[in-house]
Amino acid sequence: MILVRIIMNVLPEKQKELLQTLLSIIEPPEKVKRSLSFSMFRDIKDQNVFNLISEWETRQHLEQHMSSDRFSVLLGTKSLLKERLNIQIFTVSDIDGIEAVNSIRKKRNYFFPYKC
Template structure:
């Protein structure tokens, strides 16, 4: 699985416009082939900072998304931002759930 985290720092006067743009992408992105999830989170300390987190089945699916018009919309927000987009692409080799947490907690 591939995870992508994008940190978006909106100009204060453009915060609502950036948020509307991000929210407008959610429905169409989750329908893209290979997209497992796409979520937008607001920073609790700074209302002008957003995190977009997406999960993709394969790098091929992500690469197709990065070449898409939808991703171009996100790139096009740069004039509304006070900092460049920070993009992290993470390859997840193994994931565990609550069972792993419970196992560790029983051992302590």
């Protein structure tokens, strides 16, 4: 799995414009070929910092997305930002879940099983 984090530090007076742009280009994952999810977050310490997080099945699918018109629109938001986009791409080879948390807590005598 490939995770992408895009950090955007928006000019305060351009926040609304950036949000409208992001909402116009973000599609539900089922409409974007081989994307697993898209999420947008605002930083709790700085209201002008936004994070876009996306998950991809393969690097090839991510590269197809990065070649798309929608991604070009995202790159075009530079006039709305204080700083360049900070793009981080992570290749994830192993994923653990709540079982790992329970195992660690059990080893340290803090065991309170969390079940979904």
